[in-house]
Amino acid sequence: MPHDPLHQLVTCLARALQSEQRQRSTAAGMPTVHWQLLNYLQAANRYSNTPQAMTDYLGLTKGTVSQSLKLLESRGWITRQGDARDRRVMRFFLTPEGAALIAEDPGDATWDQALAALPAADRESAAATLGRLLRGWQQGRDGLTFGVCRSCEHFRRQSGNDGQRCGLTGEPLSDADATRICREHKQPA
Amino acid sequence: MPHDPLHQLVTCLARALQSEQRQRSTAAGMPTVHWQLLNYLQAANRYSNTPQAMTDYLGLTKGTVSQSLKLLESRGWITRQGDARDRRVMRFFLTPEGAALIAEDPGDATWDQALAALPAADRESAAATLGRLLRGWQQGRDGLTFGVCRSCEHFRRQSGNDGQRCGLTGEPLSDADATRICREHKQPA
DNA sequence: CCCATCTAGTATCGAATCGAAACCGTATTG
DNA sequence: CAATACGGTTTCGATTCGATACTAGATGGG
Numbered sequence: 001m002p003h004d005p006l007h008q009l010v011t012c013l014a015r016a017l018q019s020e021q022r023q024r025s026t027a028a029g030m031p032t033v034h035w036q037l038l039n040y041l042q043a044a045n046r047y048s049n050t051p052q053a054m055t056d057y058l059g060l061t062k063g064t065v066s067q068s069l070k071l072l073e074s075r076g077w078i079t080r081q082g083d084a085r086d087r088r089v090m091r092f093f094l095t096p097e098g099a100a101l102i103a104e105d106p107g108d109a110t111w112d113q114a115l116a117a118l119p120a121a122d123r124e125s126a127a128a129t130l131g132r133l134l135r136g137w138q139q140g141r142d143g144l145t146f147g148v149c150r151s152c153e154h155f156r157r158q159s160g161n162d163g164q165r166c167g168l169t170g171e172p173l174s175d176a177d178a179t180r181i182c183r184e185h186k187q188p189a
Numbered sequence: 190m191p192h193d194p195l196h197q198l199v200t201c202l203a204r205a206l207q208s209e210q211r212q213r214s215t216a217a218g219m220p221t222v223h224w225q226l227l228n229y230l231q232a233a234n235r236y237s238n239t240p241q242a243m244t245d246y247l248g249l250t251k252g253t254v255s256q257s258l259k260l261l262e263s264r265g266w267i268t269r270q271g272d273a274r275d276r277r278v279m280r281f282f283l284t285p286e287g288a289a290l291i292a293e294d295p296g297d298a299t300w301d302q303a304l305a306a307l308p309a310a311d312r313e314s315a316a317a318t319l320g321r322l323l324r325g326w327q328q329g330r331d332g333l334t335f336g337v338c339r340s341c342e343h344f345r346r347q348s349g350n351d352g353q354r355c356g357l358t359g360e361p362l363s364d365a366d367a368t369r370i371c372r373e374h375k376q377p378a
Numbered sequence: 379c380c381c382a383t384c385t386a387g388t389a390t391c392g393a394a395t396c397g398a399a400a401c402c403g404t405a406t407t408g
Numbered sequence: 409c410a411a412t413a414c415g416g417t418t419t420c421g422a423t424t425c426g427a428t429a430c431t432a433g434a435t436g437g438g
Contacts, residue, residue, distance in 0.1 A: 005312075005313075006304065006313075006315055006316040007304055009316055009320060009323060010202055010206070013202075014202065015246075018248070020248065022247075031396080031397095031422090031424075034423095051386075052385090052386060057204075057208070059207070059212050060424090060426095061426055063426070065387095066387065066388055067389090067423085067424080068423085086434070088385070088387065088432065089386060089433095111326055114324075115193060115196055115322065115325075118195075118318060118322060122314075123193070124194075125318070126315045127195040127198055129307060129311045129314070130198040130199070130202065131198060134198060135303075136306050137299055137300055137303040220395070222396090239416095240415075240417095241414090241415060250398080251415080251416065252417080252419090253395065253397070255416060255417055256396085256418090257396095277404050277405070277415045277416070278414095278415060278416085
């Protein structure tokens, strides 16, 4: 179905966003991949701040990721820390400097404006359709899905108090954790 | 509006498509940019097959585009031809070999499948909303919009016969031209 | 416990990307 | 005709990127 209008629109939007991302990152004096990595680190939860997760998420090779992280570290934008349990894995964190760098991204005002101009009902219905599309796509491939904890099959909300935990690891999750991207994310069927 | 669900979904889909494009192009033994350039050349009409148009469309610098085109030419996938009217501009065309290379791209079956699983009515309504979103975004920025001739303000359908022409250049357009991407594209108000 | 195997990550190499800036030839404007 | 703008190319240095080889830690038999 190469000529489906929805297919074309999504492709076109993706291309436009990519083109803009390129220009935005170089305006910040930084390669696109660095920008993506910093943004990912800001959005990732504590299970997902490893090189392997970034490799899967961004579709790069581990060599590229390793090299880029080394560079970002030398610039003082991220720090690394070995995992205590599995001493092979490295965990990365944004430094205050790195977080500030991300924070000063103005985003795309034009984009936000165009979005705000749409009627709320249309936004919601389109979001519902795209959500199903994304879910269908994720289910059709066997790889990792990447999503926030709240939408995960493993997410457990504890009745009684407002606690929440991951059903996979059993660990409690803060609100911040539950709204971040997790590499163990699994779509409910 | 950083937490608008539609915003997040479109961003997420764009990221997934980009990640897939990376993997697909390297599976074809080619850098992503080469892949994008070949695809663009296939989709561009005769006003838009210049380095400058590709620079604008893909968000790269002209140096990068020039260098990549040189490489693609040396591999025999594209040919160049100077413009007769403006002797500064270069026009590029896919060779049969280059076209064949693009044609053997299997596309993304998983994606098509997920798309086909959606009800046609939902697809259409989501497409309508995304179309308005894209139009709003294009109108909000002063740059080029890039679109097919048929949707352009300059597009003139000649009543009586089935001829069609560009109101900007006055030249007649074939059906193939009218469904290709044009850099002079202008959204009707 | 030991060995094979797997996995996470790093190091290295070569080809190519990529942006910045300088440069050339052509068009356009005054 | 001069000044300026514009389309493209070239060159340079930093970085990406994939491929491959490698290290170290985990894991799973026997």
